[in-house]
Amino acid sequence: MSRTILVTGGATGIGLAVARHFAAQGDAVVITGRRPAPLEKAAEETGARAVVCDHTDPAALDRLLAELPASIDVLVNNAGGNTDLDDAPGDDLASYARAFRANLDANLLTAALTTKAVEARLAPGGAVVHIGSIAADRGAGSLGAYGAAKAGLTTWNLDLANTLGPRGVTANVVSPGYIEDTEFFRDHLADERRAQLIAQTATGRAGRPEDIAATVAFLASEGARHITGQVIGVNGGAYRTR
Template sequence: MANNREIVVTGGGTGIGYAVASAFAQAGERVTITGRREKVLTEAATLAGARPVVFDAADPAAVEAALEELPGGVDVLVNNAGGNTDLLDGDGDGEEGLAGFAAAFERNLRSNVVSAALVTHALRDRLAEGARIITIGSIAAHTGAGSYGAAKAAVEGWNVSVAREFGSRGITANVVAPGLIGETEFFHGKLSDRRRDRLIGNTMNQRAGTPDDVVAVVTFLASPAAGHVTGQVVHVNGGAYLGN
């Protein structure tokens, strides 16, 4: 790994983002992690050896306000913040009619694709020559998961335009699309044993992924060696993406 670079990992307080931030910090990079829960974030930052900046990546005013605390130059941006908001805030079923459905749908779009686009746009002039933009997508973009899958599919389309827009500056933009990854808060305790077994059964290596499986791909895409890999989606799901 190159070191002493300036790295920003959104949603770096838990799960995949935390593992990515820790790996970069251990390699001697300067790491900033972001998230909404101050206590979770500051404790994670202390453990990982990173700097915490608390803000909601899906809120334009909050991103704007956070800019002065974010690094003036960014070598690697990992847009990791996100998750299936249906699992935490509901899928609109308990809310009023179509308005409730639309509100739930928009929550997933904001959480997963607007957040990545907003932070990338806000930092666009701070990205160094040859910088790396890595956004965490999901197998759900292809296997479907209502508005969450739609949001992660939108991430892939958006990523292509980012790769094109920044390519002349030697900047790459890629999506890493995990399948089931353990040791995260993603399911908020709502993953049944039956569903877990089914998701593992869909993999070719018959196991759940780990945050470190994702770290390995993120660190490669962030490396100088990966300069000709851009606009891509790299799947980290034990082949589950291909069906069996």
């Protein structure tokens, strides 16, 4: 049976792999993002419906709601990323506050606002899956705000799971390790650091967006109906210290 799936940030990287996975199953997929060009390209490739939306903006979410069907089976809160990478703060407190808030907004507020917006439309038997990060367990350098935001997602999700549980909707976090074929891995990591991160995995490789998509799809499947309030790491066992 075809389901309705909303994937935030679904035009690129992990979100695109998730959109592809559900579209290939015959589901009706809606993808969002702030930039129209990648969205159009992804929509053409996957057959998903694309809607421009900044998930930190309540007014944009109201506009998105007007475009969505009355019933949504799966919400994938994937939009996010380490905003320090593009916008490092200066020395003054005002720019530190701006940069810190940008990470919290991009990685925690996006998920909370989007879930709040569509909550009433989530169908019984449905699922909410957030994309967290291994940075929640080990930090991510720089401001520390990215890892803190992703850790906050896990705690906030516990309350969400309690709220949605009685309605038959699950809520879980998929926490990726280092995922290749994404802008982060391609453009923001020095070769030496990339090799180090791969050496820390038990599997000896970086993850792929498809690894994350498969786990999201499992959590949204019938077989995962009794799994809620959990964090599932998909990181190749990235805990080797030597």
